[in-house]
Amino acid sequence: MNVFAYDNTFEGLLTLVFESYQRKHFPDEILSGEGSQPVLFASTNTIETDERKAERVWNGIVKHSSEENAHRIYRVFLADMPDTPMLVLKYIRLIIDSNKNEETNFSEPVVVEFNKLHQKVCKEAHRINGFVRFQKTVEGSYYASFAPIYDVLPLCIPHFRDRFADQQWIIYDLKRNYGFWYDLKNVSRVVFDDLKVNPQNGQLHSSLLADDEKLFQQLWRQYYHSICIQERKNDKVHRQLLPQRFWKYLPEKGFLSL
Amino acid sequence: MISETSLEKLEILAGAAKYDVSCASSGTQRSNTKGGIGNASAWGICHSFAEDGRCISLLKIMLSNFCIYDCAYCINRKSNDIPRTSFTPEEIANLTIEFYRRNYIEGLFLSSGVLRNPDYTMERMVTVAKLLRTEHKYNGYIHLKAIPGASEQLIADAGRWADRLSVNIEIPTENNLKILAPDKDFKSVLEPMKIISNNITESKEERKKHRGAPLFSPSGQSTQLIIGATNDTDHTILKLSSALYSKRDLKRVYYSGYIPVNSYDSRLPALNTPPLRREHRLYQADWLLRFYGFKANEIVNAENPNLDLELDPKVTWALRNPHLFPVDINKADPLMLLRIPGIGTHSVQLILLARKHTRLNSSHLQKMGVLMKRARFFITCNELRSQNVQELKPEIVRQLLLEKKAIGTDGAVQLKLFNPVMLALR
Numbered sequence: 001m002n003v004f005a006y007d008n009t010f011e012g013l014l015t016l017v018f019e020s021y022q023r024k025h026f027p028d029e030i031l032s033g034e035g036s037q038p039v040l041f042a043s044t045n046t047i048e049t050d051e052r053k054a055e056r057v058w059n060g061i062v063k064h065s066s067e068e069n070a071h072r073i074y075r076v077f078l079a080d081m082p083d084t085p086m087l088v089l090k091y092i093r094l095i096i097d098s099n100k101n102e103e104t105n106f107s108e109p110v111v112v113e114f115n116k117l118h119q120k121v122c123k124e125a126h127r128i129n130g131f132v133r134f135q136k137t138v139e140g141s142y143y144a145s146f147a148p149i150y151d152v153l154p155l156c157i158p159h160f161r162d163r164f165a166d167q168q169w170i171i172y173d174l175k176r177n178y179g180f181w182y183d184l185k186n187v188s189r190v191v192f193d194d195l196k197v198n199p200q201n202g203q204l205h206s207s208l209l210a211d212d213e214k215l216f217q218q219l220w221r222q223y224y225h226s227i228c229i230q231e232r233k234n235d236k237v238h239r240q241l242l243p244q245r246f247w248k249y250l251p252e253k254g255f256l257s258l
Numbered sequence: 259m260i261s262e263t264s265l266e267k268l269e270i271l272a273g274a275a276k277y278d279v280s281c282a283s284s285g286t287q288r289s290n291t292k293g294g295i296g297n298a299s300a301w302g303i304c305h306s307f308a309e310d311g312r313c314i315s316l317l318k319i320m321l322s323n324f325c326i327y328d329c330a331y332c333i334n335r336k337s338n339d340i341p342r343t344s345f346t347p348e349e350i351a352n353l354t355i356e357f358y359r360r361n362y363i364e365g366l367f368l369s370s371g372v373l374r375n376p377d378y379t380m381e382r383m384v385t386v387a388k389l390l391r392t393e394h395k396y397n398g399y400i401h402l403k404a405i406p407g408a409s410e411q412l413i414a415d416a417g418r419w420a421d422r423l424s425v426n427i428e429i430p431t432e433n434n435l436k437i438l439a440p441d442k443d444f445k446s447v448l449e450p451m452k453i454i455s456n457n458i459t460e461s462k463e464e465r466k467k468h469r470g471a472p473l474f475s476p477s478g479q480s481t482q483l484i485i486g487a488t489n490d491t492d493h494t495i496l497k498l499s500s501a502l503y504s505k506r507d508l509k510r511v512y513y514s515g516y517i518p519v520n521s522y523d524s525r526l527p528a529l530n531t532p533p534l535r536r537e538h539r540l541y542q543a544d545w546l547l548r549f550y551g552f553k554a555n556e557i558v559n560a561e562n563p564n565l566d567l568e569l570d571p572k573v574t575w576a577l578r579n580p581h582l583f584p585v586d587i588n589k590a591d592p593l594m595l596l597r598i599p600g601i602g603t604h605s606v607q608l609i610l611l612a613r614k615h616t617r618l619n620s621s622h623l624q625k626m627g628v629l630m631k632r633a634r635f636f637i638t639c640n641e642l643r644s645q646n647v648q649e650l651k652p653e654i655v656r657q658l659l660l661e662k663k664a665i666g667t668d669g670a671v672q673l674k675l676f677n678p679v680m681l682a683l684r
């Protein structure tokens with residue numbers, strides 16, 4: 001059995017694709033990150049990430065399909081599921097091995113599966129754009145935490161950067177323990193070791209919150225309840241559109257008593 | 259300013275605004291300005307969902323629920339004895355900004371009861387929008403309700419600051435409007451619509467000549483019709499919508515199933531539940547008008563004045579026109595593909611792309627999101643064996659498409675087993 005390991009970065013995965021082509025054999029299994037368990041009785045090839053090799057694969061994808069397709073591959077990579085790297089590899093092989101553009105060939109199962117996952121990732125990113133809730137801090141900056149199922153924060157940042165250009169903010173992924181910080185000029189990646197956040201609801205410790213923060217959360221919660229038309233209550237649709245996994249981070253869904 | 263006392267005001271004034279159904283915040287794309295806050299994103303974002311399943315995108319609120327008018331269908335009519343209050347323009351602007359900065363909302367949707375007179379009210383609403391745009395440097399979304407009877411100048415001002423203006427028609431025919439809203443007539447609603455529409459066209463023309471010309475309600479205008487408060491047919495309603503789309507260039511017509519808020523008023527029908535299914539069918543029909551190239555009289559007409567509540571209007575249309583089917587998926591032009599029941603705009607796009615690569619069969623279609631249960635009666639493609647609407651006859655296909663709902667009580671299932679329809683399937 002042929003096992004490849006890479007460092008869980010997108011460049012790393014593209015390098016892995018490059019190496020597979022060069023060695024003329026493809027992995028049966030891909031291990032990502034340092035923490036993953038080596039498979040018994042199999043020798044593992046560890047791939048060194050190499051930006052030039054990654055770039056050649058990127059360019060190859062663009063040449064055989066389109067730039068948008070290369071970006072789509074990046075977004076699918078962010079799905080960050082155990083079998084994502086294998087799907088991405090299969091998809092890239094299909095694209096590169098054909099002399100036609102296969103990206104719209106929906107009669108290929110890989111293309112269908114790839115596009116389904118792509119849609120899910122985009123949907124999650126879109127949801128995060130809507131469901132992120134900032135808390136105003138004593139210093140006047142804004143903090144939000146979340147735990148998206150896919151690693152979509154990188155996709156959301158341009159939107160927040162444009163929209164909230166005149167306020168400092170941090171958006172933090174509690175599941176993956178990293179976030180982005182905007183300081184009115186640049187956005188940078190941050191990791192906190194001693195984050196004073198309640199993991200149950202993503203709320204900062206109350207000593208860190210601005211004086212009127214609780215009031216506005218209350219107002220928002222009041223608004224949320226007042227706007228609902230009781231005669232039209234529809235729990236099924238409600239839960240479909242606002243899945244329960246998001247609730248704990250939303251002030252309107254009730255970690256504050258009115 | 260905003261304090262604990264605002265909680266009560268918010269409760270009253272959000273509660274008073276909740277019957278206005280429009281929630282869309284899409285249609286404008288505006289980047290943030292330097293040093294400013296906010297942008298409007300073209301696709302619209304839902305920030306939450308209320309327990310009734312509706313998208314919460316905007317702070318939908320009334321400036322005041324005092325009103326000098328007495329519309330029969332409205333909770334805020336002057337003859338109702340309810341708690342009343344008002345926000346100041348500053349309070350609304352503040353609340354909007356604070357909510358916006360926390361990413362609770364996409365923007366503001368402001369309406370109001372009529373205070374003193376239409377112009378006085380409209381002026382206060384325009385003040386809110388102006389405060390947001392100038393003092394707060396706010397570039398997010400603003401939707402203002404135009405007050406029926408407000409002056410042309412004030413409506414022009416409103417359009418300068420807002421992304422969208424709307425005037426609610428509420429009652430689809432003039433006669434019924436007069437009966438239910440004695441203070442209003444069609445002119446008082448249609449006139450502002452015309453002013454808005456002219457201003458929008460003018461601004462678009464100007465902007466073609468020089469790009470710096472001011473925008474006017476860049477995301478267009480919309481309106482709302484109440485469904486089921488009067489005896490107006492779906493034919494009347496959809497004819498009106500279709501005229502509004504083509505002649506007044508409306509972006510959306512919203513349909514709101516009548517909720518008996520004033521059940522004591524004998525001019526209104528006694529309903530136990532709002533007509534949600536009819537509302538849903540009207541929205542489907544509205545989609546057919548806007549995205550599927552249908553004409554209103556193809557969907558409803560003098561012989562069939564109301565939509566079939568049991569079936570999607572596209573299915574109903576197809577069953578009335580069996581001679582146009584089956585359609586060959588691998589050859590048909592896009593407009594005809596759009597008319598096949600069970601196939602949506604997204605699937606049509608995928609079909610058009612994919613059929614360049616291969617001849618499509620039913621399993622391809624299924625993967626592309628086509629509802630084969632429905633579509634199979636109306637198409638031909640590679641390897642599809644089921645009988646089509648011509649062979650089976652429309653009445654039978656109708657029964658088959660209703661099948662799913664009929665199953666549920668055991669009696670119904672028993673009966674179905676011996677139904678000739680089932681035999682026709684084999």
Ligand code: SF4
Pocket residue numbers: 325326327328329332333334335336370371372
């Ligand atoms: S004018 Fe508006 S707020 Fe006043 S009663 Fe009529 S519908 Fe209600």
